[in-house]
Amino acid sequence: MSAFVQYTLQGLAAGGFYALAALGLAVIFGVLGVVNFSHGACYMLGAVAAAVLLDVLHVHFWVALVVVPMLLFLVGMAMERLFVRWLLRLDPLYNFLLTFGLSLILVDLVKRRYGVSGLPYERPAGLDGQLQIGGLGLSTYQVFACVFSFVICGLVWLVLTKTRVGMIVRASTEDAERTRALGINVGRWITPVFGFGIALAGLAGVMAAPFRAVTADMGSNFVIILFAVVVIGGLGSILGAVVAGFLVGLVEAYGQAYAPTFAQVAIFLLMAAVVLFRPAGLFGREETA
Amino acid sequence: MRSKKPVAAVAVAVCGSLALAACGAAGGPSAAGGKISNDKVVLGLLNDQSGVYKDLSGPNSKVAIEMAIEDYKTKFGDKAVAKTIEIVSADHQNKPDIANTKAQEMYDRQNADVILDVPTSSAALAVANQAKAKKKLFIDVGAATTALTGKSCNKYTFHWAYDTHMLANGTGAATVRQGGKVWSIVYPDYAFGQDMNKSFTAAVEGAGGTVQQSIATPFPNDNFATFITRAGSTNPKVIATMAAGGDLINFVKQFNQAGMKDTTLAVGLMFITDIHSLGVDQFAGTTFTDAWYWNFDAKNRAWADKFKAKTNTRPTFAHAANYSAALQYLEAVQRAGTDNADAVVKELEGKDLNDIFLRNGKVRAADHRVLHDAYLAKVKAKGEVKQDWDYEKVLATIPADKAFGPVSVDCKM
Secondary structure, rough: OOHHHHHHHHHHHHHHHHHHHHHHHHHHHHHHHHOOOOOOHHHHHHHHHHHHHHHHHHHHHHHHHHHHHHHHHHHHHHHHHHHHHHHHOHHHHHHHHHHHHHHHHHHHHHHHHHHHOOOOOOOOOOOEEEEOOOOOOOHHHHHHHHOOOHHHHHHHHHHHHHHHHHHHHHHHHHOOHHHHHHHOOOHHHHHHHHHHHHHHHHHHHHOOOOOOEOOOOHHHHHHHHHHHHHHHHOOOHHHHHHHHHHHHHHHHHHOOOOOOOHHHHHHHHHHHHHHHHOOOOOOOOOOOO | OOOOHHHHHHHHHHHHHHHHHHHHHHHHHOOOOOOOHHOOEEEEEEEEEOOOOOOOOOHHHHHHHHHHHHHHHHHHHHHHHOOOEEEEEEEOOOOHHHHHHHHHHHHOOOOOOEEEEEOOHHHHHHHHHHHHHOEEEEOOOOOOOOHHHOOOOOOOOOOOOHHHHHHHHHHHHHHHOOOOOOOEEEEEEEEEHHHHHHHHHHHHHOOOOOOEEEEEOOOOOOHHHHHHHHHHOOOOEEEEEOOOOHHHHHHHHHOOOOOOOOEEEEEEEEEHEEEHHHHHHHHHOEEEEEEOOOOHHHHHHHOOOOOOHHHOOOOOHHHHHHHOOOOOOOHHHHHHHOHHHHHHHHHHHOOOOOOOOOOEEEEEEOOOOOOOOOOEEOOOHHOOOOOOOOOEEEEEOOHHHHHHOOOOOOOOO
């Protein structure tokens, strides 16, 4: 029983990363219709930025958690302004290829500057060690990762549902043409929304830095699972991305615990099943599929 | 327009045949080259120059080989048999198919007399087959599989630095002796991991320990948390990971997070670059087997200082072993008076060799396993680190005759 609780926590902690990053991917797809393949590279940039800031400027983990997503927000806006924008009118495939190319360039630039074997990252004080909850020893970091990503997802949800900005973003996601017809300048929101999506990937990266290898390649495996998450949740569905993120984390953890060799396959079996029975994903609508 | 076409075709044909003729003249085996083919010795370096194993060997191994060439030239001066020595290098991206074609290209078109390094077991085995077919030398440094001196052994292939048996025997037996009798092993599910799992299980059981669980994980993988909990669920004394590179760092970070204070972490294969990239405190106290350590004695330090002057980093054992392999190859050419592969093999087989990397070195004639001293090392605590890269404390020297396994029955030269 105690092992099961631990597996569940581990699944939710890993799911938190997927949920945060997939949320960014879903927002970008919703508003821009862009399948951002560079999301994994941006996740990596978040982790690398945290490690570099710690090493050079002694920026603590807790500060990095705020500063790095802000930096990535700027990076994202620049990416949209300089590259993505020009291909929006073309077939979505063009932007898919563009962002794929961008991610290759980003990864190689990081390799060139910092090598391939990774950057050290000290364990942040306060997150080291174990929490004793009801006789169970749970990793503080995992509890934190789990709770923190829940909170962030909740905040994003609040912003999207309770504020005017959120309403515009949601309306653009639903139907950009009609939103425009209602007198809203959808174009003005495109750049910050892209930046925001990238910032979420960066945030997931910062959270990963203390307990995953900070290397140029860390995003390449991550992005594949991320796409599985988004497909399971439904492309462009914000709630879907979050639910599927945690779901995939749990499937991965239970897989690792009870059928280790099938741990990674299980995620893609789930994806295949979802695509087979609900082609638009768990929370997607048919027309977005 | 139309009348120009045949003219162009003729021009192309003429150029083509000229190029072919030129190619034939330059690329064929040189008859006038005397005892050194093509009048030069060509050393081929084939390794990972862009991926996960770039830092532990990669382009800096070329620097190590250049150092070997320099030392050879200084030692023999005008008497050197190899007057012109060239290095050709290529990136095999850790893929056996690429390694295979690159090796072919090196032997056939670039006239490489020997191929060096080749990390990644599957890639190394592909190159061993090429060496056998082309009858040219291959000295492997970077790969761990014992198959190079087992099923795939051949007259032209040598295994220089380490193998899974050496790693398992050192770490496994030493840890059991120190009281870590009950093990759980977590290994990546591919050739290297499976080989390591077998070698470690044999070593632990041979030393009187038991292996409760062997858990296979996907490769590559970045989330090991649940595998670690599962490995710890049977309360072993030791949890061993056979992950390498980035996966190893993932594993260690997550192991430290799991708070298993009564369980020792054993690491199958570790390079000093891994410790550097994770930071000593995460690894502190971990025992592992090393093939060579730069700060072991004055001789190693002197070489490492020279290396640092050129690369601005400290050498891994792979860098030192590539230096050693290139140097010993050139010295064998010197003794043989030719770069003819069969003659050089004869000069290496059964010989006692010593240099900065090989201590009490000997090339075992039966399977071309190079025997040498290995080291049981421990990662220092942060407070003990006196300078950059000063991460290891050598606990014991494992003598050359005990460090490696016996000749495999599968090896038919």
